[in-house]
Amino acid sequence: MDNWEQKMTDFLRHGQKDRVTFLENLGKQILPTQLTRIQQNDKTILKEMVLPKWMNWELLYEWSNRYKVNEKGRECILCNNQKKNGIEFMEKWICEDCFLKLKNLE
Ligand SMILES: [Zn+2]
Helix, strand or coil, X not given: CCHHXXXXXXXXXXXXXXXXXXXXXXXXXXXXXXXXXXXXXXXHHHHCCCCCCCCCXXXXXXXXXHHHHHCCCEECCCCCCEECCEEEECCEXXXXXXXXXXXXXX
């Protein structure tokens, strides 16, 4: 488990599932140009974004760098396709399509 997964696990342990959900959805809400600026450590972006109080720059920056890795595209463990969008869960990559299918099964 890496740092990020540890953080997400801690949030869940403290009953802060809303934080995990927020971070998972942030990628769909943010503009690509904004994402790039976060990755470049441009803190002026904070004035343009509406973020929850618990979100600090360190967390946002870490989140954005995680997204950068994802942008290269990775092989989904479920459909074996190279996909750019998805989530990492327990060191396994699940593409967005498969993730949504799984969610609907819940
Ligand atoms: Zn997939």
